Amino acid sequence: MFANYHTHTARCHHAVGTERQYIEAAIQAGYKVLGFADHGTYIIDNFNYRIRMRPDEVAGYIDTLKALREEYKNDIRIHIGFELEYYPSHFDKTLEFLKQFDYEYLILGQHYIDDGLERTHVMKPGSGDEMLVKYVDTVIAGIKTGKFSYVAHPDVVFFDGDDAFYKTHMTRLCRAAKEEGIPLEINCLGVHEGRCYPNEKFWKIARDVGNSVIIGVDAHNPQILLNRDIVRKCEELSRRFDLFPLRELKFRDPKA
Numbered sequence: 001m002f003a004n005y006h007t008h009t010a011r012c013h014h015a016v017g018t019e020r021q022y023i024e025a026a027i028q029a030g031y032k033v034l035g036f037a038d039h040g041t042y043i044i045d046n047f048n049y050r051i052r053m054r055p056d057e058v059a060g061y062i063d064t065l066k067a068l069r070e071e072y073k074n075d076i077r078i079h080i081g082f083e084l085e086y087y088p089s090h091f092d093k094t095l096e097f098l099k100q101f102d103y104e105y106l107i108l109g110q111h112y113i114d115d116g117l118e119r120t121h122v123m124k125p126g127s128g129d130e131m132l133v134k135y136v137d138t139v140i141a142g143i144k145t146g147k148f149s150y151v152a153h154p155d156v157v158f159f160d161g162d163d164a165f166y167k168t169h170m171t172r173l174c175r176a177a178k179e180e181g182i183p184l185e186i187n188c189l190g191v192h193e194g195r196c197y198p199n200e201k202f203w204k205i206a207r208d209v210g211n212s213v214i215i216g217v218d219a220h221n222p223q224i225l226l227n228r229d230i231v232r233k234c235e236e237l238s239r240r241f242d243l244f245p246l247r248e249l250k251f252r253d254p255k256a
C-alpha cells in the first residue's frame with residue numbers, strides 16, 4: 001500500500017503504541033504516506049473520555065506529530081488528522097476547539113448515533129430497522145457538513161433484517177457520499193477481527209451507485225501495518241465489486 005490515512009495511537013486510550021512506533025512500522029512496510037486519524041476529542045459537558053483523546057491531550061498529539069513529520073521527512077510523508085463521530089449538538093463547538101491546532105483532515109467514523117452519549121455501539125446486534133435508519137441519517141448529515149475527507153467503515157452498522165430495507169437505506173448513504181465526492185473506506189480492522197464489516201451487501205450497493213473507495217488499515221497497534229494479508233483481502237473485495245481504491249486522498253479543509 002502506498003498510503004494509509006487511518007492510524008490511531010495510545011492517546012485515544014484503546015489503541016497501543018506511540019506515534020514513532022507507527023511511523024517506523026509504516027516505513028518498514030513500505031508506506032510512502034501515513035495519516036494519523038486518532039479518535040479526536042469532543043467538547044461535550046460531562047463527557048466520558050474513556051475511549052477518546054481528552055481535550056488536554058490534543059496539543060501533545062499535534063506537537064509530537066509535527067516534530068516527527070520533520071524528523072522522518074525523507075522517509076515518509078506524515079499527515080495529521082482525527083477520526084470523529086458526527087454528534088450534531090456538539091459538532092460546532094468541537095470544531096471550534098480544534099481550530100487552534102495544526103491538523104489537516106477529518107474522517108467520519110460513526111460508531112454511536114446518540115449525539116454524544118456513547119451508550120450503544122452500532123455494531124451491537126438487536127436494534128434493527130430503527131438503528132439502521134438513524135445510522136444512515138446521521139452519516140448523511142455528517143457527510144453534508146463538508147468537513148470530512150472520507151467515511152470510515154461506512155458498513156460498521158450491524159443489521160440482520162430485510163435485504164431490501166438495507167439496500168434502500170444504504171443506497172441513500174452511498175448516493176450522499178457520491179454527490180459530495182467523499183470516498184468510502186474498506187476497513188482492514190474489520191477483516192482482521194472478523195467483524196460484521198466489511199459487509200459484502202454494502203459494497204454491492206456502492207458498486208451500483210459508483211462510489212469512490214479507499215482502503216484504511218484502522219491501525220490500533222503498530223504491528224498491524226506490517227500485515228499485508230488484511231490489505232490484500234480488502235483489495236480482493238474491491239476487485240470483486242469493480243471498485244478501484246484511491247491511492248491518495250484529497251483532503252477537505254475542516255477549518256474552511
Ligand SMILES: [Zn+2]
Nearest residue numbers: 008014039220
Ligand atoms: Zn478505535
Ligand SMILES: [Zn+2]
Nearest residue numbers: 006083109218
Ligand atoms: Zn478508526
